[in-house]
Amino acid sequence: MASIRFDNVTKRFVDEKNGGMFTAVHGASFEIKDQEFVVFVGPSGCGKTTSLRMIAGLERQTDGDILIDGRVVNTVHPKDRDIAMVFQDYALYPHMSISDNLSFGLKNMGRPASEIKEKVDYAANVLGLSHLLDRKPKEMSGGQRQRVAVGRAIVRNPKVFLFDEPLSNLDAKLRVQMRIELAQLHKRLGATIVYVTHDQVEAMTLGQRIVVMNQGHIQQIASPRELYRNPANMFVAGFIGSPPMNFFDAVLEGNKLRVGDMLLEIPADRVADYQGYNGKDIILGLRPEDIHDIDFAYNIPTHNQARVQVEVVEHLGAENLVYFRVGERMITAKVAGESSITTGDTPTFVFNMDKMHLFDKTTEQRI
Amino acid sequence: MDKWKQFFRDYGWCYLFIAVPVILFLVFTLYPVLAALVMSFQKYHVLNPKWIGFDNYRMMFQDEVFWKAMWNTFVFTVGTVPLNLFITLGLAILIFPRSTRTQTFFKAAFYLPTVMSGVTLALVWFWIYDPTESGLLNMFLGLFGIENVMWLGKSNSSLFSIMFMTYFINHGAGIILYLAALGGIPKSLYEAADIDHASEWSKFKNITWPLLKPTTLYLLVTSIILSFQVFMSIYLMTQGGPNFATTTIAYLIYEHAFVYYKFGLAAAESFVLGFIIILASIAQFKFMSSDVEY
The missing domain is CATH 3.40.50.300 (P-loop containing nucleotide triphosphate hydrolases)
Structure with a gap:
């Protein structure tokens, strides 16, 4: 060989x-x-x-x-x-x-x-x-x-x-x-x-x-x-990943990310890494499996929450794919199959920021 | 009754369209073939045909010129078809790897003789074979001190001369068919063979040749049929002579029918020719057929 x-x-x-x-x-x-x-x-x-x-x-x-x-x-x-x-x-x-x-x-x-x-x-x-x-x-x-x-x-x-x-x-x-x-x-x-x-x-x-x-x-x-x-x-x-990772347009404000009307908190141990980007436009990446229906958000920090209007729900059996918009971007959340979210609802989602990825908006490289 | 009306309303037009070629086939193909079959058993005269049983066939088989014509046709076929097929395939293989533009040029160049009038070609070759030193071939051989040859006028060279002519002019359609077939062989087979340690000869023998078999079979069958029917070049260049050296079966049929007006004999000869062509075609399909799928 x-x-x-x-x-x-x-x-x-x-x-x-x-x-x-x-x-x-x-x-x-x-x-x-x-x-x-x-x-x-x-x-x-x-x-x-x-x-x-x-x-x-x-x-x-x-x-x-x-x-x-x-x-x-x-x-x-x-x-x-x-x-x-x-x-x-x-x-x-x-x-x-x-x-x-x-x-x-x-x-x-x-x-x-x-x-x-x-x-x-x-x-x-x-x-x-x-x-x-x-x-x-x-x-x-x-x-x-x-x-x-x-x-x-x-x-x-x-x-x-x-x-x-x-x-x-x-x-x-x-x-x-x-x-x-x-x-x-x-x-x-x-x-x-x-x-x-x-x-x-x-x-x-x-x-x-x-x-x-x-x-x-x-x-x-x-x-x-x-x-x-x-x-x-x-x-x-x-x-890599199916469905693919969601990307949000965001602005870094100290230890928080402003994404549209939402303010999402960055994990404390990672704040120092991004200080060079304070006040700048960046891209937040979050996989569909890291956005949770609040009723099924077990063992994860739940303080980063937002209410959004659901546009479509796809039932796959073991899990459901829930689609909603943040700004112009269509976002996908992969939630438990038992979740009762249906099209037109405005449920609360939990964003697990421990799993977030941040990217430079110009170079598209990971920060 | 309503059922029939409905059927004609739905499918009437179809039958009308089909009827046109069917009627043409019946009038211009099937009827003449059957009439010729009947004619082959008659001493034919337009006003007074006479039934003579197998006399035409008997006369034909006892005629030395008929056997000579059969032999000439056989020699012509064996001497032209395989070699022409080989030349056609060789040319196609040489042209195939070239760019699209070069391919188009060569396709057109080799196809040109096919669309030219047979009379024009015969005249050109008549000049090439001119027995004096003004003939192109004799002029060329003269450069090497070879004496003038009566290419078409001597019985030992005339049939070969007619055969030699076909080596240069009959490749256009075959090249186009072979190029299409070569283009249909997946490139990945050659790449797999490259990795499989195959030499160029092994690739030709194990991939190209077997996968071109359907095209080769088609060309072989059509070439043999055309070669059995060779007529125009003979009629224009030698009239079957000298001393029946270039009399082929198709030319003999013409001569018996339209020179000696022995329509019954000519019809019998046509049926024998048709029968041989059918037998040869069946044999080729049997031995050469392949159902390649890729």
């Missing part, structure tokens, strides 16, 4: 639509440790797939160095990087049987027939494909095809596994099941895995560390817990 390093890697493409150049990845630097499961996450066009393809050698970076296991692989052909990749559309050879799909790489490498059979049987066994080896891809379901694509990667026993949105073509139920299987597979293989997705739930559940990208820039690299608790900026704060 192996580590991967990006040293100031930039990728520019010719922009065929508008002419000129388009920068997909701006000077990315990071290191993925041996046997680590790292997820690249971000919205469409953020540069995550381009980064993965550069690791695979399917795209060549414009600047910077990529190292696999300490070796610079800038000009190394994909086949010589000792990687395997699972594609978004699975890229199974449609006219070959599953057995041939699995063994194609090994045959090209000139491995002996006995070794090929052994490895194909092992992969098929691990992935529950043994009874399907004679079938063609079109005779299989989406989940089975996905397994074959993973199997094709396993048989080669590569240093690095690359996954490009492998679950995006599956239905929600199957996605959850495959997510669990992939996590188990990582444990079993002990492999270095780089996984690309736009789904933050997938990223949070699978990744040991997550690389959040936007518009070609790395926004933050951290563990799922760290990203959730201490987002580096408003983009990460808004992208």
